[in-house]
Amino acid sequence: xxxxLEAPFMVEMIRTCTNMYDHGWDERNGGNISLLLxxxxxxxxxxxxxxxxxLKTGFEAPALEGKYFLVTGTGKxxxxxxxxxxxxxxxxxxxxxxxxAELLWGFTDGGRFTSEFPAHMMSHMARLAVDPENRxxxxxxxxNLLAMTFVHTLDxxxxxxxxxxxxxxxxxxxxDGVGVLxxxxxxxxxxxQATADKMKDQRLVVWAQHGLYGAGKTLDEAFGLxxxxxxxxxxxxxxxxxPRINTITDEQMKLLADYFGxxxxxxxxxx
Ligand code: 13P
Ligand code: ZN
Numbered sequence: 001x002x003x004x005l006e007a008p009f010m011v012e013m014i015r016t017c018t019n020m021y022d023h024g025w026d027e028r029n030g031g032n033i034s035l036l037l038x039x040x041x042x043x044x045x046x047x048x049x050x051x052x053x054x055l056k057t058g059f060e061a062p063a064l065e066g067k068y069f070l071v072t073g074t075g076k077x078x079x080x081x082x083x084x085x086x087x088x089x090x091x092x093x094x095x096x097x098x099x100x101a102e103l104l105w106g107f108t109d110g111g112r113f114t115s116e117f118p119a120h121m122m123s124h125m126a127r128l129a130v131d132p133e134n135r136x137x138x139x140x141x142x143x144n145l146l147a148m149t150f151v152h153t154l155d156x157x158x159x160x161x162x163x164x165x166x167x168x169x170x171x172x173x174x175x176d177g178v179g180v181l182x183x184x185x186x187x188x189x190x191x192x193q194a195t196a197d198k199m200k201d202q203r204l205v206v207w208a209q210h211g212l213y214g215a216g217k218t219l220d221e222a223f224g225l226x227x228x229x230x231x232x233x234x235x236x237x238x239x240x241x242x243p244r245i246n247t248i249t250d251e252q253m254k255l256l257a258d259y260f261g262x263x264x265x266x267x268x269x270x271x
Pocket of ligand 1: 076
């Protein structure tokens with residue numbers, strides 16, 4: 001068997017956790033990541049018949065039966081992932097129609113997957129239904145997006161447009177917009193389902209007064225989405241209290257989307 005700590009997916013996962021911590025988005029145990037892996041990717045590194053423990057999930061996810069995920073552990077600090085990946089991360093295979101997860105590697109201190117496993121798995125199901133290449137769900141607590149949810153209306157259209165107006169490239173990076181959930185109890189199936197409902201047609205979902213979810217084909221893509229939205233929120237928070245003399249107009253945003261070949265979410269411009 002090859003050394004799993006040298007697997008490209010593991011190296012990239014560790015780098016992403018470290019990078020997110022370094023950006024200040026994952027204080028303490030804040031944030032969680034799940035990465036869908038194929039059997040072919042894993043087979044050189046793990047005996048897939050060796051189930052270490054079986055963990056109950058508390059929800060159903062029939063579409064994910066038999067799928068493998070590399071996922072961060074609950075209560076674990078992103079800061080520490082690089083020093084002890086086998087304690088802070090785990091690889092699970094979804095079983096029993098989603099009601100349990102078979103641990104194949106990691107969580108060596110007896111730990112389990114993130115408390116936000118419902119939101120992750122339900123979001124994976126929602127994204128895979130519209131984009132079979134989706135592999136990643138990332139959750140974190142980016143400072144400026146969080147701050148924005150205290151001072152900006154939570155209306156999705158208005159929230160999205162405010163972000164689009166902050167940097168020229170925003171409308172191109174997330175033309176599908178940003179979903180916004182009101183404050184809800186985290187870690188529950190309810191917030192998981194609500195997040196997944198938004199993920200059906202967009203890849204970013206804000207949890208008011210809590211944080212952000214991003215999805216993508218790669219760890220980089222999900223990270224880049226979050227990074228772009230957070231940058232826009234940072235600019236918003238810098239200028240929200242100042243008179244605005246210039247802006248990016250709807251016409252300019254349409255021009256951008258046309259030029260780069262993206263379709264802007266219907267009904268979000270010219271209103
Ligand atoms: P976990 O430590 O269970 O992953 O929770 C962190 C978090 O961000 C909850 O929303
Ligand atoms: Zn959180």
